[in-house]
Amino acid sequence: xxxxxxxxxxxxxxxxxxxxxxxxxxxxxxxxxxxxxxxxxxxxxxxxxxxxxxxxxxxxxxxxxxxxxxxxxxxxxxxxxxxxxxxxxxxxxxxxxxxxxxxxxxxxxxxxxxxxxxxxxxxxxxxxxxxxxxxxxxxxxxxxxxxxxxxxxxxxxxxxxxxxxxxxxxxxxxxxxxxxxxxxxxxxxxxxxxxxxxxxxxxxxxxxxxxxxxxxxxxxxxxxxxxxxxxxxxxxxxxxxxxxxxxxxxxxxxxxxxxxxxxxxxxxxxxxxxxxxxxxxxxxxxxxxxxxxxxxxxxxxxxxxxxxxxxxxxxxxxxxxxxxxxxxxxxxxxxxxxxxxxxxxxxxxxxxxxxxxxxxxxxxxxxxxxxxxxxxxxxxxxxxxxxxxxxxxxxxxxxxxxx
Amino acid sequence: xxxxxxxxxxxxxxxxxxxxxxxxxxxxxxxxxxxxxxxxxxxxxxxxxxxxxxxxxxxxxxxxxxxxxxxxxxxxxxxxxxxxxxxxxxxxxxxxxxxxxxxxxxxxxxxxxxxxxxxxxxxxxxxxxxxxxxxxxxxxxxxxxxxxxxxxxxxxxxxxxxxxxxxxxxxxxxxxxxxxxxxxxxxxxxxxxxxxxxxxxxxxxxxxxxxxxxxxxxxxxxxxxx
Numbered sequence: 212x213x214x215x216x217x218x219x220x221x222x223x224x225x226x227x228x229x230x231x232x233x234x235x236x237x238x239x240x241x242x243x244x245x246x247x248x249x250x251x252x253x254x255x256x257x258x259x260x261x262x263x264x265x266x267x268x269x270x271x272x273x274x275x276x277x278x279x280x281x282x283x284x285x286x287x288x289x290x291x292x293x294x295x296x297x298x299x300x301x302x303x304x305x306x307x308x309x310x311x312x313x314x315x316x317x318x319x320x321x322x323x324x325x326x327x328x329x330x331x332x333x334x335x336x337x338x339x340x341x342x343x344x345x346x347x348x349x350x351x352x353x354x355x356x357x358x359x360x361x362x363x364x365x366x367x368x369x370x371x372x373x374x375x376x377x378x379x380x381x382x383x384x385x386x387x388x389x390x391x392x393x394x395x396x397x398x399x400x401x402x403x404x405x406x407x408x409x410x411x412x413x414x415x416x417x418x419x420x421x422x423x424x425x426x427x428x429x430x431x432x433x434x435x436x437x438x439x440x441x442x443x444x445x446x447x448x449x450x451x452x453x454x455x456x457x458x459x460x461x462x463x464x465x466x467x468x469x470x471x472x473x474x475x476x477x478x479x480x481x482x483x484x485x486x487x488x489x490x491x492x493x494x495x496x497x498x499x500x501x502x503x504x505x506x507x508x509x510x511x512x513x514x515x516x517x518x519x520x521x522x523x524x525x526x527x528x529x530x531x532x533x534x535x536x537x538x539x540x541x542x543x544x545x546x547x548x549x550x551x552x553x554x555x556x557x558x559x560x561x562x563x564x565x566x567x568x569x570x571x572x573x574x575x576x577x578x579x580x581x582x583x584x585x586x587x588x589x590x591x592x593x594x595x596x597x598x599x600x601x602x603x604x605x606x607x608x609x610x611x612x613x614x
Numbered sequence: 615x616x617x618x619x620x621x622x623x624x625x626x627x628x629x630x631x632x633x634x635x636x637x638x639x640x641x642x643x644x645x646x647x648x649x650x651x652x653x654x655x656x657x658x659x660x661x662x663x664x665x666x667x668x669x670x671x672x673x674x675x676x677x678x679x680x681x682x683x684x685x686x687x688x689x690x691x692x693x694x695x696x697x698x699x700x701x702x703x704x705x706x707x708x709x710x711x712x713x714x715x716x717x718x719x720x721x722x723x724x725x726x727x728x729x730x731x732x733x734x735x736x737x738x739x740x741x742x743x744x745x746x747x748x749x750x751x752x753x754x755x756x757x758x759x760x761x762x763x764x765x766x767x768x769x770x771x772x773x774x775x776x777x778x779x780x781x782x783x784x785x786x787x788x789x790x791x792x793x794x795x796x797x798x799x800x801x802x803x804x805x806x807x808x809x810x811x812x813x814x815x816x817x818x819x820x821x822x823x824x825x826x827x828x829x830x831x832x833x834x835x836x837x838x839x840x
Contacts, residue, residue: 225730227723238715511711514672515725515772516700518693606692610672613711 228521232528247537254541254589255548257484259557261581262549266573275465279433280442282459283449293428294456301452302434307445309437313429315415317422319383323375328368330422332415347399347412357414361396367408369398386423393417501600509604510612522605523598530597534590541589542582550575618779618811619646619669624678626664626836638664639836642678646813648779651806651826654815656833662815663708665833666782669813670703671695682780700725704773708785710765712772714758718749721757722772739775747771747801763794770801781805783814787821795820802826 236243283302285294294313302311315332333344333353351363362381364372372381372395380394393413419426436445446458501509509522548554553573604612621644628636639661646652654662667673668680671687680688687698699705712721722740731739744750749767752760757768766786773781783802787795795818802812806826814821822830832840 225727227727227730227736231720231727234716234720507711508713511713512724513696514670514699514705514707514711516696516776517724517728518696520693521696521728608673610667613672613707 225524228525229528232525232532235525236529236532243533247533250534250537250589250593251541251544253484254538254585255544257588258542258545258581258585259549259554260484261578261585262545262576263554263557263573265576265578265581266549269574269576271465275461278461278464280436280439280461281434281446281449282464283432283434283453284457284459285431285453285455286457287455291431291457293425294431296427296429298453299432302432302449305445305448305452307436307438307441308434310435312433314431314433315418315422315424316430317418319411319421321371321375324371326371327409328411329409330411330413330418332418333412334415344412350399351397353414356396357416359394359396360392360417361394362411362413362417363397363399364395364412365408365410366398368411369395383421385421391417391421393421501604505601506604506612509601510609513605513609514613519602519605523602526598526601527594530594531590534593538586538589542585549573616648617645618648618683619813620644620679620681621665621668622679622681624665624668624675624680626661626668626673627676637836639668639675642836642838644831644838646811647828648811649806649809650828651802651812651824652814653821653824653827653830654813654833655817655822655830657817660833661836662833663784664836666705666784666813666815669780670705670782671698672705700728700776702778702780704776704778704781706766706769706773706781706783706786708788710769712757712765712768715756717754717756718744718760718768718771719753721768722775724772725776743771743775747774762789763797766790766794766798767801770798774805779811781810781812783812783816785816785818786814787816787818792820799824 283294283298285292296313299311299313302308317330318327319330320327331344333348347363356362372378378395380392383391383393385391399412418424424430434445434449436442442460446460450456450458512522512525513519548557550573621642624639624642624644625637626639628638630636642661642665644665654665656662664673668675668688669682671680671690675688678688679686682698682702687695690698713724719740722743723736726736726739740753741750744753747767747770749764749771752764757765760768766789781802786798790798799820802814803826806812821827831838
């Protein structure tokens with residue numbers, strides 16, 4: 212049975228034609244090598260762009276999923292102000308609200324490294340609004356940390372501090388210019404890279420001291436809603452209750468985080484590269500077409516009995532071998548570049564440089580759609596660009612071509 | 615002997631550019647029997663090569679019909695014309711029309727590639743034809759490194775690898791010295807003995823008056839004059 216299949220396959224696939232195609236490629240090895248390199252590079256660039264954007268989108272989704280459903284901020288003259296902690300009790304009275312927590316946090320600019328740390332206050336016995344914080348409170352006793360003036364930092368923060376020779380403690384400069392020495396009590400594993408890169412968790416009282424916060428006020432209030440479909444309704448109710456507030460929902464945050472990651476610019480660049488890629492192939496084809504030798508060869512082949520489809524099959528094999536191998540190599544190189552080397556240079560283009568220095572590793576996201584997309588943008592376009600001029604010549608009278 | 619080729623009222627006009635037209639043949643009528651050796655003679659541009667090209671279905675007549683074994687080949691669609699050539703015609707071109715950077719063997723293989731025959735059969739055909747035309751010892755040599763005479767033997771071997779009924783040769787000795795030209799004539803003689811129909815377009819006097827030649831036909835300004 213297998214033998215019959217092999218015979219059938221042998222009869223369908225003309226190995227002589229494939230051999231001829233390989234020989235034809237080797238006869239123009241320098242030109243074909245150049246095309247192979249260009250195609251490989253473009254595939255590599257395009258695939259890398261897609262891999263990076265996919266990873267960033269994955270990271271973004273993880274971050275957004277960990278965000279609070281509603282954030283209530285106090286606004287005065289268009290600017291954010293500290294909000295009264297007493298408002299928490301009133302928000303809790305709104306039906307549909309399952310929890311409300313006053314957060315004490317802020318950005319601390321560390322001039323030496325030119326980065327912002329997000330300092331978040333944690334109260335040991337309060338409900339935590341993030342899973343990662345809940346895990347931290349299970350692992351670390353914040354009452355103890357309060358007594359020792361200690362903090363728990365993300366891995367990225369630890370790295371930045373170490374680079375500035377702060378290995379055991381860090382000196383925060385308070386608004387009045389005095390220093391607050393806080394020891395590093397531990398390192399926490401965050402749910403997302405973004406968190407671990409810029410976040411410092413410390414007892415609420417320490418945050419209040421570093422930022423000179425009023426004890427009756429907080430940075431904002433986060434609200435949990437039992438039914439996610441009611442987020443907008445609850446948000447409206449809070450707004451009605453406190454006219455001087457800005458209500459930010461998960462959807463608003465998504466938009467804001469998208470801007471931080473700037474993945475839209477990544478997609479834009481991807482489209483741009485696609486255009487250049489297509490443009491390059493078309494220009495190359497238009498400008499070079501077929502040389503007189505190539506035209507004559509097609510004429511000779513027809514004169515010795517090749518049909519138009521024999522010529523086109525041979526040209527198909529030639530272009531398929533070049534484009535498919537360059538595609539495979541490009542994708543392989545791109546996988547290594549993005550996921551093993553963490554996409555040096557390219558990553559910085561896509562990851563927005565906002566207040567945070569987002570020095571995170573790209574998570575591995577294998578997306579078949581991306582591979583198909585790049586395949587259809589490269590291989591068939593190249594094959595078509597090769598077949599069309601060959602078809603034009605092959606359909607002329609052989610006599611005309613040979614003469 | 616039965617008729618194998620017939621040209622009926624053939625006119626061929628080449629269009630050069632948008633406005634220029636060159637009349638290569640005008641109302642040509644010709645019948646050729648199987649096994650005949652025909653010499654088409656005449657000066658350059660007289661229309662000899664055009665007749666060969668029409669018989670090989672490499673081009674189509676402007677008007678009239680070309681019949682081979684009673685089949686109208688002048689109106690064949692492109693793919694059928696290729697199959698017709700593959701099965702019936704062996705064409706030896708003036709400049710040989712070999713692919714210069716392929717080996718002797720690879721050039722001779724060309725007409726067999728679309729047939730997708732099994733390896734041993736292909737090898738058998740190639741070896742046999744190479745031996746017959748004394749080029750087997752150069753089978754792996756790249757064609758551009760061969761002498762004119764050797765290249766012509768490759769062209770003859772390629773033209774015969776499919777064992778066609780009709781051999782067409784266009785100015786076959788134009789690039790050869792007398793010795794090699796005589797050798798070519800010997801090879802044509804041998805093919806004639808195998809009952810091949812041979813048509814040679816030439817103005818080389820060596821071909822005139824040969825004993826195995828059936829007819830000499832003179833073409834002048836696209837017309838048969840004698």
